[in-house]
Amino acid sequence: MSETVLATRGLRKNFGSLVVAGDINIELPRGARHALIGPNGAGKTTLINMLTGMLQPDAGQIMLEGADVTGLKPAARVHRGLVRTFQINTLFPRLCAIEAVTLAICEREGHARNWWRRLPVYRDAVDEAYAILASLQLGADCTRVTRELAYGQQRLLEISLALAAKPRVLLLDEPAAGVPRSESSALFQAIAGLPADITVFFIEHDMDIVFKFASRIIVLVGGRVLVEGAPSEIAADQRVREVYLGHGKHG
């Protein structure tokens, strides 16, 4: 297996007496396409929140490319290449798509501190923003205001914003949440087409998609890793069937 890019060691978090993360140890190699699955309330989003610094763990460490980032703020982790998307659209409703993505690029490049030069002067940033939007089929609608975009397009903009930060590790929290099945496959096709050196870790409820796009699956139950393995192993695992698949699909 190739080098580990993102790892956790003994990650723990309690909300009162509820264990949302109990001693989580995961390792994501470079270029991984790993899925995180588990029943509702298993602590999947909590794990993403801790990885990105939006929630501080009670104990344990988060290692990004060998460095301990446990104490770093979310923005600092983004600068190191750890970027996420949100399960519920977390966009800029009254910005146009091109503005939103250009904003993210300007922040990455340090242009955002400039309050004197006009935005169109930053041609490279605008070009790059357009290229990202075009790669996710948003090119034609890039000058439309975010809140007027169709829901499926907003999900794609969610990912565009993350890509604008030039992630090395991309954490996708149910990228296809709320998207009809017919469209979600296309969305994952776009994710599968991301550069091979980007590590992708995604939460998804649709098992067909998980088995199709994930090279490895981590099953989280009650804040603990129940089992980790290749899709075929997970599909055959009796415990997974009992706690997860047996109860029917969620989302």
Next chain:
Amino acid sequence: MAAVLPPQAAPHEFLRARTRWHPLEIVFWLSTLLPFVVVPEYLQLASQIAIAALFAISLDLILGYAGIVSIGHAAYFGLGAYTAGILSKHGIGEPVVLLVLGAIVAGVVGYASSFIIARFRHLALIMITLGICLMFYEAANLAGWLTGGADGLQGIKIGPLAGTFKFDLYGKTAYSYSLIVLFLCFLLARRLTHSPFGLSLRGIRENAVRMPAIGAPSDAHIRKVYTIAAAIAGIAGAVLAQTTSTVSLEVLGFQRSADVLVMLIMGGAGKLYGGILGSIVYMVARDQFSGINPQYWYFWIGLMMVLVVMYLPNGLLGGLEKLTARWRRSPT
């Protein structure tokens, strides 16, 4: 025309069009010269409006663009006014120097407060901004030896503008001066709102949760814009002190903070011209209503506020934009 452009050129053209000067903008600024000829007896009021507009622009930068609520913005207006007034008593008569000093004092205090401001949002900000303003009000009230306390600051001596133009009773110099300062500060604010920094401010307003997730230092952005806004408010205060030769506690009062908020929201927040339009309508209305009914004129202001917010959620300017858009669409 758009059809011949390659698709990747469209966003460039789109963004450039936003920063371009609209013909109506030029018409507007030219029309600000009309009071000199049309209503020369109202130049003092025109000067007051220009000052209020500048104050509203400074609030728009933090409230309309960055979404930072403040109902204590008069703190910086008052600091600028007192700085200019007090220093003029101690031998600094040059108006432009006083203006810069007013901006610096207000900016420094704004920068210091911004460390608290950047950490809070919404309701908490209402309490904090109001609290800061109240403290300055009472401090100015208490320091009577410096500020004249409740009697107001006496003995302000402002030198002639550029060494030649005296501030007269008719307000010719006053309005010229206020208008020039307003226009220069407007140009600055316009540049700021069209810059990458301005875009980041709108990002904070639109979604404060997403900003750190794209790596944006929201707190630093807020500190910066708050400092700039405080300095501009200080300039507005200094201009008031200079053009009226008086500074009273009212410059730090809650009423002034509330008035500027009303002007901005009524005119339309987040578009610079909204604050200007709001100031014109509010100040002219106040002048007229108080003439008709000196005791109860706030009744009409109140009614106007309710009606505007009910029927024009984006303010008067938003309403005008909607109207012109409909008008433009109808012939086709």
